[in-house]
Amino acid sequence: MNYGPLIFLGVLLSFALSWYGVIFGSVLQLGNLQPATVPATGSFYPAARPGAAAQGRDIYRANGCAYCHTQQIRAEAEINKGKLVKYRGGDVARGWGIRPSVAADYIHDRPVMVGSMRVGQDLANVGVRQTNEIWHLTHLFNPKLVSPGSSMPSYRFLFEKRKIIRERVMDALPLSAESGAESGYEIVPKPEATALVAYLLSLRAEEPIFEAPAPEKPKPVASDTNSVPVAASPSGVN
């Protein structure tokens, strides 16, 4: 180990091994991943995020929402006699998702922000759980108004406090007096807040796909709820 070039060579080779194995290997496997066709509807999953949601993803990134919120469902498949009975795990039990997240769920995103820490709820399917835009806006303005005891900070800088000129504008938040609304003023979401909510509403990853198939013996009710989110996602966002 006194010969410099030998150390260099070894160091480069060992690292190249990891680079080729992990980075290059997975690029070969996944670099060309395409949206899957959903048999039931013939549409593609996942659909590209509509414009407002794509802008909202930028707000999500800029404000580092991913440092508290994950976007990945982890669930174990329970397989019995060659059949997928159900998905198990805390995430499914909490209603955060009905199947584990897989690579295909993220192909349209840049950056992909799966997060690593759950100080807040998982958001992989928040667009399914809570579809009310006003709820989301109010939650961003002051989380405790709609979710008492929440430890999420308020994002007031995404809103504008304006003096009411003649009457409240259409998109002002419907805040009651006891929720801290000052009389004569209204809270109007900035475009950033609206975009962010559009992004949140576009977070739906429940469509069963090849890599995470739906459990067997689908009850008619269950299969309906599965297909609704995807069919509705393009219209539900805008």
Add this chain to the structure above:
Amino acid sequence: MNSTVTTDTLSPAPAAVETRETIVTTAEVDRSSRAPVLLMFVLAAVWFWVGSLLGMVASIKMHAPDFLSDVSWLTYGRVRPAATNAVVFGFASQAGMAVALWLVARLGRNLVQGALFIVVAVLAWNVGVALGVGGVLMGDGTGYECFEFPGYSSAVLLVGYLIIGAFTLITFHGRTERRLYPSMWYVMAALCWFPWVYATVQLLLIFSSVRGVLQIIVAGWAGHNLMSLWLAPLVLAAAYYFMPKAANKPLHSRALAVFGFWLLAIFGAYGGIPAGTPVPRWVAAVSDAGLVLGVTAVLAFATNVHLTLQGVYARVWSDSGAKFFIAGCGAYLVVGLIRAISVIASIGHPGALTITSMGTSQLFLLGFVSLVLVGAIYSISPQLSDRRSERPSFVGLNFWLAGLGAILVSMPLIIGGFVQGQALDNPALNFIDVVRKTVPFMGIATLGSLLVLVGATVLLVNVCRFSYLSWCSCCISEKPSTRFVKISGRGA
């Protein structure tokens, strides 16, 4: 370390040493590295302070969410990455590069080459860090953990690095001491791993982007390697150098050092993609296997250090500077073991996404990396000043602040993460109650980050004082006669 006051600059080349190569004296080596190394130390200390401050703000927000929440650039999701990046790139990388440069010059017995270029490059690096931290706070963060610096700053960083790295290599190449002490292997390896990791991130994530979860794979892999194959080897180089010195004994085993080095090189490059991540299963499995095998490298290092210090622990511990190294190496061992154990425990049951991960990375950064580097700064900076009688003040205090701070920041998060993981698995428990369970742990972590901040302040004051002293001696060392002129001039 001795505290002999000498005026070596006036003495001729040492007579005891004679070979066909011109031998440079330690003093000459130190003088050649003085400007770039001290500059890096000062700026690193500044970034450590900034990072600790931002880290404390972020920590407070974990249990008091509305603290400063109305200011967009101080929102948690911006402060947290700004703090981490300031510490990783501003402090740890910079101090690590300074230590590396100094070690290469010292151990290779060669004058630092291109010191002026290095100084310019250091300034570029710091402009890059400033742009990056500012960019993250302004909302330009890239969204990839550990690599949040936006493209416009990372380009500057990379240019700065290439110059510093190149001149460190040139210094290495011209060494007159051909035997390579273990520290040299680590420094050289780190210097060639970093640009590879960083360039991969820039090319595959920031300037263009791979598809979907490939981004998670690249970011996770690179984030792990940034710690394991950039910061860790630099810090290990410092520890391998200073530990035997503090013990005043030779390092226990060269073979063990070789063994540990190659274990790190081979297995250290896998990790960062825990099981359960939505990536193909083999990627996580390979990452976990590498992480567990990597613990052998940690054990090899820890064993070597332990066997070196065996019997003299008490004596070494009494040296306020050496405490940093012992505690830092201990933290490295603990982090390695925690990671390996949690990987093995999580097999078949994907690990919960808890605050434990933050705790272990804090222990790595504040316990291992920062402690050893601060110790190295305290050990090196007096040698760069001609006034060797000057000692940094409050080093013991700084150690206890930094050490306790690191424990109080990381341990509550690690333990709290287990509590959180249990609670998350229990769907009967409301999510808000799950979060509430972690709040006390976050509170203790804030106390720890306050200690770290005070420690960073002590370091900053000390380093600035030393640089000032060295700057004085720098301007006078060439011509002793001018010394009086300058000093009297200032006095007048």
Add this chain to the structure above:
Amino acid sequence: MSHNPKPSRRDRQGASNRSDGVVRGGDVNEPVVELKAVPLWLVVLLGVLFYWAQLHLDHNAAGFQARVYGSFDSFAQVDSLQPKSDTEALLARGKVVYEQACGVCHQPTGLGSQSPLAPPLAGSEWVNTPGPGRMIRIALYGLQGEISVKGEMYNAAMPGGVGESLSDADLAAAISYIRQAWGNKASLVSPQQIKAVKEKMAGHPQWTAEDLLQFPADE
């Protein structure tokens, strides 16, 4: 390197640095390293962990296949867990295609309509044939002139190209759906059958009922 068994010239140089004892400008002594062996337990531990890692990769790497996630064991397993009835998927798709392409005239109920005039498909003898050949031809190239369906005469014109604008898979799904919906009981249609007819009949004008009867019902 005091324990180096083969001291070289360079070692002497290093040794002299240390042994001169003259401390010039601080400690000249750089740390040295002894030549002791690697402790055996570490080598054993490495072996054990290596063995563990191989087992781990055997069990948890899912054969290094691309599309295996979460707790699934192999690609074959994921494949076997796909919803069994491809038929259901095919018919569901067929329903969508039928309602878009055919339903305007033939109605989603399959009962046909008076305006625009379209004969019923539900229970039709033209639908419940052993083979789908005639239906494929109608769907691809249209129909004109008189045709008797369920005992009633219709003189309607179905334009050509309705089926040609669809992909083979979609058309196969739609015809399969027609042949299984509303009480109809006839075989499913594969895209290959569509393709075969297309190749034989490319560019054919609209059919008449007599033309069609020349083709066997079980084709």
